[in-house]
Amino acid sequence: MPQRRYDERDVRIRPGRGSRPRTKRRPEHADARTAMVVAVDRGRYTVLLDPGGPDETRILAMKARELGRDRVVPGDRVDVVGDTTGADGSLARIVRIGERRTVLRRTADDTDPVERIIVANADRLVVVTALADPEPRTRMIDRCVAAAYDAGMEVLLALTKGDLADAGELTAMYAPIGVDVVVTRRGTDPATGERTIEGLDALRDVLTGAVSVLVGHSGVGKSTLVNALVPDARRAVGVVNDVTGRGRHTSSSAIALEVHGTTAPTWVIDTPGVRSFGLAHVDPAHLLGAFADLDDVARECPRGCTHLADSPDCTLDEWVAAAPDDVTRAARAARLDSFRRLLVSRLGVEDDGDGDGARGR
Numbered sequence: 001m002p003q004r005r006y007d008e009r010d011v012r013i014r015p016g017r018g019s020r021p022r023t024k025r026r027p028e029h030a031d032a033r034t035a036m037v038v039a040v041d042r043g044r045y046t047v048l049l050d051p052g053g054p055d056e057t058r059i060l061a062m063k064a065r066e067l068g069r070d071r072v073v074p075g076d077r078v079d080v081v082g083d084t085t086g087a088d089g090s091l092a093r094i095v096r097i098g099e100r101r102t103v104l105r106r107t108a109d110d111t112d113p114v115e116r117i118i119v120a121n122a123d124r125l126v127v128v129t130a131l132a133d134p135e136p137r138t139r140m141i142d143r144c145v146a147a148a149y150d151a152g153m154e155v156l157l158a159l160t161k162g163d164l165a166d167a168g169e170l171t172a173m174y175a176p177i178g179v180d181v182v183v184t185r186r187g188t189d190p191a192t193g194e195r196t197i198e199g200l201d202a203l204r205d206v207l208t209g210a211v212s213v214l215v216g217h218s219g220v221g222k223s224t225l226v227n228a229l230v231p232d233a234r235r236a237v238g239v240v241n242d243v244t245g246r247g248r249h250t251s252s253s254a255i256a257l258e259v260h261g262t263t264a265p266t267w268v269i270d271t272p273g274v275r276s277f278g279l280a281h282v283d284p285a286h287l288l289g290a291f292a293d294l295d296d297v298a299r300e301c302p303r304g305c306t307h308l309a310d311s312p313d314c315t316l317d318e319w320v321a322a323a324p325d326d327v328t329r330a331a332r333a334a335r336l337d338s339f340r341r342l343l344v345s346r347l348g349v350e351d352d353g354d355g356d357g358a359r360g361r
């Protein structure tokens, strides 16, 4: 399991703020209430007071001017002031963005060359991958694992369509690097004869008590999973649209949905239209931190060692060679291979669907 690490880049003090004349600012907004951002729709933020608690209240808010261009994204903890009743037509103001424990950035593309933060404070990335139809793409999975480990998040590989193909190969590939694996499949309820998704309980168990972001290519069954986990998902999204009266969410926006019926507050953040997460910010040293055993060994590497397969005198290679027995050597080699795969995925181009399936990797 990668250790959750504090990422100083996410909480950088914004320059310039302190130089503004303080008298112009309201004193600290002492009456502010803390809320969780669940959806963003063109300048309108749906936030929850007491998220998951007995007094949960859904309110609509806008960003206070003092926040300038600072982005507010689903998962953010924010302070809100003004009309926080949540009554029809009410609009509160977001005056502060809480420190972010983790951030995920979407991949830069033609429509937006900047890797913008799209989700904050998630504990886990759930990479939804179909075992068949469409074929799994390990390069996309690697990129997601690299982004999550860099952000200090755990990773769950949710393998769907287990009724169509076996999960052994992918499980063997990812379990050794600390990735949880859950397999779901289509089944039939013996009592009613209705089509169901099996494996949901195991999935729910892993998700319980945390905030998890789901990502996956079109057609892998991500919507099917979200709808099974959050049966009222559509309505939850609908509320936002009713309030704003502004039609659908843009395809790249994320939305936080609460999973009910669990023993602790549980959230999934769906990311429609997002296929992968940006890796431009990933730091190899940071990535190494997710592999504690390798991290210790690599401290002895020559200065500037890239730890890639072609790096001369990388102590990671010596560490594999120096294993006391064949079993240990194989295990170490597998760890190193996986780490290097993630390292390389960071440098590669985005998976554009040109068919680098798992089997033909």
Ligand SMILES: Nc1nc2c(ncn2[C@@H]2O[C@H](COP(=O)(O)OP(=O)(O)OP(=O)(O)O)[C@@H](O)[C@H]2O)c(=O)[nH]1
Residues within 6 Å of the ligand: 160, 161, 162, 163, 164, 184, 185, 186, 197, 216, 217, 218, 219, 220, 221, 222, 223, 224, 225
């Ligand atoms: N055989 C099988 N089919 C499944 C399973 N889960 C989902 N599907 C089917 O796969 C197709 C895609 O599922 P969706 O849930 O719409 O996939 P998605 O990832 O949300 O894709 P987009 O809606 O395009 O983003 C649908 O026809 C589902 O019925 C499964 O476990 N087994």
Ligand SMILES: [Zn+2]
Residues within 6 Å of the ligand: 298, 301, 302, 305, 306, 307, 308, 311, 313, 314, 315, 316
């Ligand atoms: Zn090295």
